[in-house]
Amino acid sequence: MLYKTIDFKKHSDVRGDLVPLEIGAEYNGADIPFDVKRCYFISVPTNDNNAIRGRHAHYDLEQVIICMNGSFILDLSDGKGNQKSIKLDRNDVGIYIKDLVWRELKSFSEDCSILVLASQHYNAKDYIHTYSDFLKEVNK
Numbered sequence: 001m002l003y004k005t006i007d008f009k010k011h012s013d014v015r016g017d018l019v020p021l022e023i024g025a026e027y028n029g030a031d032i033p034f035d036v037k038r039c040y041f042i043s044v045p046t047n048d049n050n051a052i053r054g055r056h057a058h059y060d061l062e063q064v065i066i067c068m069n070g071s072f073i074l075d076l077s078d079g080k081g082n083q084k085s086i087k088l089d090r091n092d093v094g095i096y097i098k099d100l101v102w103r104e105l106k107s108f109s110e111d112c113s114i115l116v117l118a119s120q121h122y123n124a125k126d127y128i129h130t131y132s133d134f135l136k137e138v139n140k
């Protein structure tokens with residue numbers, strides 16, 4: 001599985017939208033299918049249309065990536081011929097990925113902000129930084 005799309009329930013009324021995220025590996029009704037140990041958000045400089053983030057893979061990490069505002073493109077590859085380019089532009093959709101998926105985030109709109117939920121604390125050693133090292137790892 002390269003990725004999974006998770007549709008969150010959006011509660012909309014005249015006051016706006018509310019999107020709850022139920023979290024937990026053990027919880028039956030969970031939107032996020034792992035216990036979240038870390039979250040971070042990304043905002044993108046409006047003066048650099050060519051900014052690319054990500055460009056790495058992880059050995060052991062589950063993540064859900066949500067576009068909170070604006071839009072961007074998420075490119076995913078498993079290094080075995082499965083690739084997908086996904087436009088994210090809704091805050092009621094999350095993209096679930098786990099270990100050994102190469103990801104690149106690009107083509108950000110000026111108002112883009114992104115929320116990422118992660119299953120592990122930050123660990124610089126969990127990163128695979130080059131695509132050639134990634135290919136070596138997936139073909140082991």
Ligand code: TYD
Pocket residue numbers: 038040042052053054055122
């Ligand atoms: P980086 O991995 O380059 O971001 P992206 O994957 O979006 O391209 O991270 C930028 C900096 O932030 C880098 O110095 C590492 C640091 N960082 C943390 O301290 N904690 C985190 O959870 C993350 C994702 C990054």
